[in-house]
Amino acid sequence: MRSLTGTWGLVRLILRRDRFLLPVWVIWLGVIPVGFVGATDGLYPTAADRLQYAGTSGTNPTFLALYGPLYDPGLGGIVAQRSGFIPVVLALISALMVVRHTRTEEEAGRRELLGATVTGRGAGLAAALIVTMAANLVLAAVLAAGMIGQDLPVAGSVAFGLQLAAAGCVFAAVAGVTAQLSEGAGAARGTAIAVLGAAFVIRMAADVGGAGNGLSWLGWLSPLGWINRLRAYGGERWWTLGLAVALIAALVAAAGALSARRDVGAGVLPPKLGPAEAPARLSGPFGLGWRLQSRSLYGWLAGFVALGVVYGAVAGGVQDMVKDNPDLEEIFTRLGGSSAITDAYFASIMSTLGLIAAAYAVSATLRLRTEETGQRAEPLLATPAGRLRWAASHLAFALAGPVAALGAAGLAAGIAHGLDTGDPGREVPRVLGAALAQLPAVWLVAAIALALFGLAPRFTGGAWAAVGVFAAVTLFGAGLDLDQWALDVSPFTHIPKVPGHPFAATPVIWLVALAAALSALGMAGFRRRDIASS
Numbered sequence: 228m229r230s231l232t233g234t235w236g237l238v239r240l241i242l243r244r245d246r247f248l249l250p251v252w253v254i255w256l257g258v259i260p261v262g263f264v265g266a267t268d269g270l271y272p273t274a275a276d277r278l279q280y281a282g283t284s285g286t287n288p289t290f291l292a293l294y295g296p297l298y299d300p301g302l303g304g305i306v307a308q309r310s311g312f313i314p315v316v317l318a319l320i321s322a323l324m325v326v327r328h329t330r331t332e333e334e335a336g337r338r339e340l341l342g343a344t345v346t347g348r349g350a351g352l353a354a355a356l357i358v359t360m361a362a363n364l365v366l367a368a369v370l371a372a373g374m375i376g377q378d379l380p381v382a383g384s385v386a387f388g389l390q391l392a393a394a395g396c397v398f399a400a401v402a403g404v405t406a407q408l409s410e411g412a413g414a415a416r417g418t419a420i421a422v423l424g425a426a427f428v429i430r431m432a433a434d435v436g437g438a439g440n441g442l443s444w445l446g447w448l449s450p451l452g453w454i455n456r457l458r459a460y461g462g463e464r465w466w467t468l469g470l471a472v473a474l475i476a477a478l479v480a481a482a483g484a485l486s487a488r489r490d491v492g493a494g495v496l497p498p499k500l501g502p503a504e505a506p507a508r509l510s511g512p513f514g515l516g517w518r519l520q521s522r523s524l525y526g527w528l529a530g531f532v533a534l535g536v537v538y539g540a541v542a543g544g545v546q547d548m549v550k551d552n553p554d555l556e557e558i559f560t561r562l563g564g565s566s567a568i569t570d571a572y573f574a575s576i577m578s579t580l581g582l583i584a585a586a587y588a589v590s591a592t593l594r595l596r597t598e599e600t601g602q603r604a605e606p607l608l609a610t611p612a613g614r615l616r617w618a619a620s621h622l623a624f625a626l627a628g629p630v631a632a633l634g635a636a637g638l639a640a641g642i643a644h645g646l647d648t649g650d651p652g653r654e655v656p657r658v659l660g661a662a663l664a665q666l667p668a669v670w671l672v673a674a675i676a677l678a679l680f681g682l683a684p685r686f687t688g689g690a691w692a693a694v695g696v697f698a699a700v701t702l703f704g705a706g707l708d709l710d711q712w713a714l715d716v717s718p719f720t721h722i723p724k725v726p727g728h729p730f731a732a733t734p735v736i737w738l739v740a741l742a743a744a745l746s747a748l749g750m751a752g753f754r755r756r757d758i759a760s761s
Contacts, residue, residue: 230487233346237354241328245358248688252320252695253362257369259703260310260387264377267305277305291434292541298461303379307387307459312702314394314454315427317366321359321395322402322419323691328355330406330415334601338491352486356403356479363395383460390457393471397450398423400478407485410494412597413519416590417526424530426451431537450474512612516620519598520591524628527587528635531580535636538576539643539658542569570727573640573661578719580636581665582698584629588673589690591625596680596687599759614754618677622746625673629666637662657726664725667738668718672697674745681752684759 242249271277281300290297294311298304329352332338338351367388374384398419405418426449433446434455446452453470457463489495509518595618598604608614641658645651676690683689700709700717714720721734 230347230349231353232350233341233344234350234353234357237341237346237350238357241354241358245324248692249358249362251692253366254369255695255699256313256317256320256391257366258373259313259699260306260370261373261377262703263306263309264302264374264379267309268302271302271305274300277301280305288435288541292431292537295430295455296434298458301460303374303383303387303460306374306379307383307390307461310387310391311455314391314451315423316698316702317363317391317395318398318423318451319420320695321363321399322405322423323416324359324362325355325399325402326406326412326415326419328358329403331412331597333491334410334412334597336600336602349483349486352403352406352482356399356482359399360396360475363392363399366395367392380460382463386457386463386465387459389468390454390459393454393457393468394451396475397454397471397478400475400482403482404478404485407482407489408494408496413523413590413594414494417523421526421530424533425449428533428537430455435541512607512617512620513623515607516624519594520621520624520628523590524587524624524631527628527632531583531632531636532639534580534583535639535662536643538580538636539640540647542572542576542640542644542647570657571724573644573658573726574724574728576640577633577637577658577661577665578701578722580633580662581669581719581722582694582701584632584665585669585672585694585697587632588625588629588669589676589694591621591628592673592676592680593687593690594624595621595677596684599684602759605758608758615750618750618753622673622677625677626670629669629673630663633662633665633669634659661725664722664730664735665719667735667742668697668722671718671738671742671745674742674749677749678745678752679749681749681754681756684756 271280277300281297286297290308294308297308299307329338332341332351341351369388370391371384371388374387375381401422402415402419405422406412406415408418409415429445429449430451433443433449433452435442446456450471453467457465457467485495509515595604598607598621604617608617637659638655640662641655642651644658645654648654672690672694675693676687679687679689697717697719700714701719704714704717704720718738721738723729723731723735
């Protein structure tokens with residue numbers, strides 16, 4: 228147990244560093260489903276309305292793909308299904324948090340300094356996992372209390388809270404393992420996100436193809452599938468929590484064992500040695516930027532293509548989902564901005580993909596900060612490579628990477644939907660345009676990250692907070708019936724709602740202008756400030 232010496236001191240350090248961030252995401256994600264209760268009760272006030280929902284939307288392939296199955300036609304069951312994407316968001320936040328407090332700390336050299344004290348070898352990993360999993364359990368308690376306060380069944384409310392917490396804890400443990408495999412925080416994050424994406428796709432395939440194609444067994448291959456099968460408010464299966472607990476224990480044990488056998492700053496998987504002489508295309512700042520960023524970009528592109536295929540394939544079921552409920556049709560129209568339901572679906576889905584692209588853009592931009600704190604920027608800038616050229620080499624990925632990712636997703640979704648409707652020539656350009664329309668908002672988020680890097684580098688984590696706020700407003704704002712001023716906080720609210728709605732150039736121009744202004748401020752600030760020496 229000497230390897231865990233100092234764990235509680237590091238727990239206190241993490242709590243102090245995240246004293247603002249932790250309460251925000253715990254409380255926000257904990258109360259969103261509680262807000263859904265009143266909205267759902269207004270949409271489906273009677274038992275007959277809820278049964279009608281269960282027979283149409285509750286079994287619709289689109290809802291099954293996005294949110295999972297409906298296990299009970301009551302108010303609690305409908306809210307649990309409509310909250311089906313929150314476990315994915317929570318899993319992503321938990322994975323990123325563990326990587327931030329483990330591999331990122333090693334990359335910056337702070338872990339080695341702590342290791343020179345009485346702190347044990349496994350204390351950093353243990354502290355990150357303890358704080359992250361405890362935050363998930365607090366969120367579960369907040370959610371359960373809120374649902375019980377809405378007069379929903381106690382057992383279902385507790386199961387609902389644990390359902391979300393289990394998702395966060397599982398992928399916190401997954402990130403604990405990926406943080407040991409490679410020597411870079413970017414690779415650790417990318418691997419954890421890839422595992423989450425695979426689990427989500429498998430869960431979607433199981434839920435959509437389960438009834439008619441006998442694919443429900445696939446759900447047992449995905450932790451997200453196990454979590455859904457807890458059946459909150461629908462005859463709870465408490466034993467499925469045992470599967471999640473067993474997986475968490477196994478992953479934590481594996482992470483601890485891997486951490487014990489590797490050197491600080493190194494990964495279990497050794498990096499591959501490159502050729503003795505670099506090709507000409509890798510010379511200069513942009514060549515180095517390509518070498519550092521390209522592998523991550525390839526992973527994101529693969530994920531976007533997979534999501535595009537899935538979202539395009541299930542688009543045909545949207546009209547069946549809302550045709551019997553005008554109020555639900557109004558919600559979708561508000562999300563997508565068009566009276567045509569399929570068009571509104573694509574507009575809202577592309578907003579979701581835009582948020583994911585914004586997360587990539589922030590990650591690509593903040594690679595600048597990683598290189599700086601890892602003390603790799605200062606030797607590079609001592610050469611003829613100037614500051615602005617070096618920063619631009621990474622910023623190019625933050626700007627062009629989302630173009631490639633959203634373009635790939637839009638093309639894949641358009642082809643899948645076009646093949647389903649029999650008219651790909653019409654659907655591909657429309658869906659592709661809806662995807663690329665998200666770029667001004669994505670670029671604005673990247674510009675926020677760059678401005679923080681140049682003007683206030685210690686607060687670059689605020690860029691991730693911005694992504695979280697924009698995601699919450701975009702994904703859940705309309706369902707919670709937020710006022711328009713609150714919806715306007717997200718730049719994705721101002722994106723033209725294409726297809727099916729006239730393209731408005733004015734908001735696009737304003738978003739691009741604001742992104743350009745923030746980028747210029749960030750570059751000017753970086754040009755004048757000192758380079759971090761530690």
